Amino acid sequence: MPQQNLPDFDSLWDYAHPDQTESNFQAILKQIPESSLAHFELLTQIARAQGLQGKFNKAHKTLDQVKQKLGDVPSRANIRYLLERGRVFNSSKQPDKAAPLFEEALNMAKKLREDFYVIDAIHMLAVIAPSAESLTLNLQAVELAESSMQESARSWLGSLYNNIGWRYHDAGELKLALKMFKKAEAFRIKHGTVERRRVATWCIARTLRSLNRVEEALAKQIKLKEELESDGETDGYVFEEIGECLLILKREKEAHPYFAKTHKVLSKDTFLIEEEPERIARLKKLGKK
Helix, strand or coil: CCCCCCCCHHHHCCCCCHHHHHHHHHHHHCCCCCCCHHHHHHHHHHHHHHHHCCCHHHHHHHHHHHHHHHCCCCCHHHHHHHHHHHHHHHHCCCHHHHHHHHHHHHHHHHHHCCHHHHHHHHHHHHHHCCHHHHHHHHHHHHHHHHHCCCHHHHCCHHHHHHHHHHHHHHCCCHHHHHHHHHHHHHHHHHHCCHHHHHHHHHHHHHHHHHCCCHHHHHHHHHHHHHHHHHCCCCCHHHHHHHHHHHHHCCCHHHHHHHHHHHHHHHCCCHHHHHHCHHHHHHHHHHHHC
C-alpha cells in the first residue's frame, strides 16, 4: 500500500469543537480513495474527534476499521492508529490499556524516523505517568524537538514548554515554571495563534501569583481581559484569576463581581463540574458576597 500525498486535513482541527471537526473530516473522507493510507490516517482523526466528544464506543469502532485493513504493517497511519486507540482508552479512564499502545507507537515512530509522532507518543506517556517520571519524559521530548531537523517536530515546543511549566509549578519549582512559561509565550508569539499566546501569558500570570508577585499577576490578567473584550470574547479563567488576585490584595468588593462572572462561565463546563465540584461551589459562594 504506497504512501499517498495527504490532503492537509490536520490543519482543519478545531479541538474546541470536535463535533464540527468530525463533520468536516467525514466530508473530506469521501474524497479520499479507501485503499490509501491517507484514508486510514483521516479515520484515526475522526476517532479522535469522537473520543473528545465522549463517544468512546464509536471511536473504537472507527479505529477497528483501520486495524482490520492495516494489520501491524509499520506506517504513519499505523502509528496514528496506535496513538488514537491509546488516547481513547486514556480519555475513558483506562490508562493501563493506553500505555502499551503509546509504547508501541513510540517504537514504530522511531523506526520510521517520524519525529513528530515520536514526540506525540512521549507526550502521551508523560500524560499518564507519575509526576516525576512525567517531567523526565517531557524534558526528553523537548530535547528531541529542539534538535530535530523536522519542522513538524519543532512545532511541539510551545505545548511541551507549557507542560513542563505546569510540572514545575505543581512541584513548587516556581522560578523554573516561570522560565518555561516565558519560553512558551515567546514560541507562541513567533509561531502560534493569538489564542495560544494568550494561554501562555495566562500561565505566566498564574505563576506570578504563586510567587506572591500579585500586582504583576493582576496587571497581566487585566490586560488579557481587555484584549479579549476588544475581540468580543470572554474567558472564565481570566476572570477567576483577577478575582483571586484582588482577594489576596484585600480588595474583596472588587473581587466578588469577577467570581460571579467566573461562576457563570465555568459552571457550564461539564469537566469541572464532575472533577472539581468544590471549586465551582467556592466560586458561587464568593460571587454572592
